[in-house]
Amino acid sequence: MLTTITLFLIGIGAGVLGALLGIGGGVILIPLLTGLVGLPIKTAIGTSIISVIATSSAAGAVYVGRGLTHTRLSMTMEIATTLGALVGGFTAVLINPNLLSGLFGLVLLYVAYSLRGIKKEAEDVAPTGFLDTSYIDPLTGEPVKYGVRNFPLGMMASFIAGSVSGLLGIGGGVIKVPIMSLLMGLPMRAAIATSNFMIGITAATSAVIYYRHGYIDPGIAIPTALGVLLGAQIGSRLGSRVHSHRLKQIFQILLLIFAAQMLYRALTGAN
Amino acid sequence: MAEPSSDQIHVSPNLEELVNGIESSTRQAQLLREQRDVNDVVHQMLIVGLVVSTALMVFGLALDIFYRRVPPTTVPQIGEVLPRMAELRPSGFLAAGLLVLIATPILRVAGSIFAFLHERDFLYAGITAFVLLIVLASLLLGKG
Numbered sequence: 001m002l003t004t005i006t007l008f009l010i011g012i013g014a015g016v017l018g019a020l021l022g023i024g025g026g027v028i029l030i031p032l033l034t035g036l037v038g039l040p041i042k043t044a045i046g047t048s049i050i051s052v053i054a055t056s057s058a059a060g061a062v063y064v065g066r067g068l069t070h071t072r073l074s075m076t077m078e079i080a081t082t083l084g085a086l087v088g089g090f091t092a093v094l095i096n097p098n099l100l101s102g103l104f105g106l107v108l109l110y111v112a113y114s115l116r117g118i119k120k121e122a123e124d125v126a127p128t129g130f131l132d133t134s135y136i137d138p139l140t141g142e143p144v145k146y147g148v149r150n151f152p153l154g155m156m157a158s159f160i161a162g163s164v165s166g167l168l169g170i171g172g173g174v175i176k177v178p179i180m181s182l183l184m185g186l187p188m189r190a191a192i193a194t195s196n197f198m199i200g201i202t203a204a205t206s207a208v209i210y211y212r213h214g215y216i217d218p219g220i221a222i223p224t225a226l227g228v229l230l231g232a233q234i235g236s237r238l239g240s241r242v243h244s245h246r247l248k249q250i251f252q253i254l255l256l257i258f259a260a261q262m263l264y265r266a267l268t269g270a271n
Numbered sequence: 272m273a274e275p276s277s278d279q280i281h282v283s284p285n286l287e288e289l290v291n292g293i294e295s296s297t298r299q300a301q302l303l304r305e306q307r308d309v310n311d312v313v314h315q316m317l318i319v320g321l322v323v324s325t326a327l328m329v330f331g332l333a334l335d336i337f338y339r340r341v342p343p344t345t346v347p348q349i350g351e352v353l354p355r356m357a358e359l360r361p362s363g364f365l366a367a368g369l370l371v372l373i374a375t376p377i378l379r380v381a382g383s384i385f386a387f388l389h390e391r392d393f394l395y396a397g398i399t400a401f402v403l404l405i406v407l408a409s410l411l412l413g414k415g
Contacts, residue, residue, distance in 0.1 A: 004332070004342060050369065050372065050373075053372055053373060053375070053376060054321070054324075054372060056376070057317045057320060057321045057372075057375050057376065058317075058321055060313075060317050061314055061317040061318045061321070064310050064313050064314045064317070065310075065314050067310065069310070071309050071310060071313070071383075072395055075383065075395060075398050075399050075402065076398055078380075078402045079398065079401055079402055079405065082402055082405040082406055082409075083405055085409070086405060086408060086409050086412075089409065090412070200317075200375070200376035200379065201376040201377065201379070201380055201402065201406065203376070204373050204374075204375075204376040204377050204406065205405065205406050205409045206409070207373045208373060208406070208409045208410050209409055209412075211346060211369070211370075211373065214345060214346070216346055216369065217344050217345065217346075218331075218342060218343055218344070218345075218346055218362070218365040218366060218369060219341065219342030219343055219344050219365075220344075221369065222328045222331070222332065222342070222365055222368065222369065223332065223342075225328070225372070226325070226328060226329070226332075229325070
């Protein structure tokens with residue numbers, strides 16, 4: 001009972017932070033579950049993937065309803081992300097847990113780095129004749145038209161994002177969003193919506209593998225996922241009232257601590 | 272050239288504005304409509320899946336509290352889920368909630384295939400079917 005409540009609260013915390021920073025909950029959830037609750041890394045990964053599916057479906061429904069998702073592009077890139085998830089998921093169940101902790105530590109370092117002040121998006125958002133589409137900008141009410149560039153590069157990035165997602169139980173948006181907005185010519189809003197849309201099916205692909213191998217512990221995954229869902233709702237409502245710059249700096253420090261914790265576990269074999 | 276009457280001067284800018292407004296809103300409506308079929312299907316499937324799975328999970332946890340039991344730590348075999356639900360066992364509802372949650376994006380993909388077929392967009396129906404095939408491969412190979 002106590003554990004259930006603790007997990008629910010951890011889920012709320014990860015959901016709020018994730019929504020405020022625009023990243024999935026997995027990056028925050030896994031270090032908390034291994035560090036605070038003392039779960040084995042593979043159980044933490046199985047728990048995280050369930051939360052990732054829940055938040056992706058909830059946010060996905062909102063974005064698709066607003067017409068922000070490039071449905072056709074995401075369906076195409078899903079070929080690469082699901083193949084990656086298949087490879088990553090099977091690797092995760094076979095691999096040494098210490099190696100998983102080490103890889104997770106490295107991904108955390110990358111996320112901390114990717115949160116630095118990046119240029120918001122590519123300036124030349126325009127139709128390219130390839131998968132051109134448009135959406136109505138929610139702020140201006142004007143249609144924004146754009147097309148897709150560097151498609152093969154995008155497919156490669158999607159495969160990598162899918163593999164990382166399947167291997168480590170995170171969504172992989174930290175890889176896809178920068179590629180889609182900086183290199184593929186998608187406006188930021190569309191990049192976030194489209195990346196998020198792909199995450200659900202990517203995570204489901206590896207979740208099936210984890211489920212069959214017994215890495216999904218319902219007593220842990222369910223209270224956590226329900227907490228993350230609630231937390232993400234709270235976070236998206238708080239969004240406008242929080243100074244995101246300061247929050248980002250605090251979070252970067254937190255990520256470095258998490259990364260150190262994960263790398264320490266990897267080296268000492270405390271899994 | 273006759274001077275335009277004062278009526279026309281006042282009326283025409285408004286009229287122009289009105290016509291432009293209608294044109295741009297029909298253009299926007301058309302842009303939205305192009306994607307609407309697939310998006311509508313996807314939108315509704317995601318919401319229904321999420322609501323059903325959340326309800327099952329909350330009910331399962333409530334049953335655990337009602338029976339004063341600790342939630343289970345392992346999931347039952349997929350074939351055992353329905354019998355356990357019939358016996359009102361919490362583990363059945365918790366597993367069903369998890370499975371519906373995992374199935375939601377998969378069903379979304381399957382639903383999109385039909386939506387693309389309905390739009391007669393065979394290329395994307397094929398692409399989406401291929402994605403579904405990869406996911407089904409993980410189901411079949413996942414046994415380990």
